[in-house]
Amino acid sequence: MxxxxxxxxxxxxxxxxxxxxxxxxxxxxGTPAWLPVRGQPAVNVWETVDAVVAELEVPGxxxxxxxxxxxxxxxxxxxxxxxxxxxxxxxxxxxxxxxDFCRTIRLPAPVDPDRVSAELREGVLTITLPRAESSKPxxxxxxxx
Amino acid sequence: xANQTTDLKTAADIxxxxxxxxxxxxxxxxxxxxxxxxxxxxDIPGVxxxxxxxxxxDGTLSIHGRVExxxxxxxxxxxxxxxxxxxxxxxxxxxxDASKISAEYAEGVLTLHLPKAEAAKPRKIDIKPK
Numbered sequence: 001m002x003x004x005x006x007x008x009x010x011x012x013x014x015x016x017x018x019x020x021x022x023x024x025x026x027x028x029x030g031t032p033a034w035l036p037v038r039g040q041p042a043v044n045v046w047e048t049v050d051a052v053v054a055e056l057e058v059p060g061x062x063x064x065x066x067x068x069x070x071x072x073x074x075x076x077x078x079x080x081x082x083x084x085x086x087x088x089x090x091x092x093x094x095x096x097x098x099x100d101f102c103r104t105i106r107l108p109a110p111v112d113p114d115r116v117s118a119e120l121r122e123g124v125l126t127i128t129l130p131r132a133e134s135s136k137p138x139x140x141x142x143x144x145x
Numbered sequence: 146x147a148n149q150t151t152d153l154k155t156a157a158d159i160x161x162x163x164x165x166x167x168x169x170x171x172x173x174x175x176x177x178x179x180x181x182x183x184x185x186x187x188d189i190p191g192v193x194x195x196x197x198x199x200x201x202x203d204g205t206l207s208i209h210g211r212v213e214x215x216x217x218x219x220x221x222x223x224x225x226x227x228x229x230x231x232x233x234x235x236x237x238x239x240x241x242d243a244s245k246i247s248a249e250y251a252e253g254v255l256t257l258h259l260p261k262a263e264a265a266k267p268r269k270i271d272i273k274p275k
């Protein structure tokens with residue numbers, strides 16, 4: 001291996017800068033220009049006190065075109081985005097993704113699969129995954145001696 | 146599945162200063178041409194049906210979908226897209242009959258029908274016998 005840096009710190013700094021740059025655009029307005037537009041639906045995940053919530057934008061998808069399955073701490077989504085127009089037409093632009101997409105999301109805490117609920121509204125799918133009893137935070141009383 | 150990319154939203158360049166803050170996104174569109182109309186489909190998930198403004202002026206069609214901010218104070222564990230308004234404009238040729246433009250909205254998809262002007266519709270030319 002060849003080190004082109006006199007100081008190994010310099011290499012690490014550069015690596016850190018590159019990684020930061022990679023993630024900066026991603027997190028602020030969600031759109032690094034170098035990534036292609038088509039692909040699987042983007043997901044936002046956050047936690048509330050007693051649940052994990054996942055939200056996806058799936059315009060044009062009907063509730064029967066979404067398949068949600070939950071294992072202890074994994075959420076798997078199969079989504080079918082319908083084709084715009086099957087008939088013979090000329091496309092001038094074709095940016096909207098279509099087809100079958102599958103995605104597995106690792107959840108930050110075990111959830112109770114029996115109580116998972118999902119809502120599809122205006123093309124936004126919201127999945128609420130209540131935490132399993134075992135993973136809920138609990139208050140520990142301190143005994144006095 | 147491994148090489149699938151995530152569908153990301155693009156920030157829109159609206160070309161003017163705004164009075165409201167926040168990021169505007171450029172909706173993905175399909176534009177199709179049929180025999181008698183142009184069809185524009187735009188993905189604007191999260192927009193309520195009555196929050197879509199469609200303007201047609203001087204041959205420019207603009208779509209503005211207003212999104213109510215949601216989960217603003219949330220600390221996301223994973224954030225792959227941002228929530229914000231949608232904005233996109235198109236130059237429309239004169240071949241479209243502007244007075245007959247119509248729109249539908251369902252499940253986060255806006256469908257615009259731009260009927261072609263009579264003069265621009267394809268027609269069959271019959272050859273008269275001599």
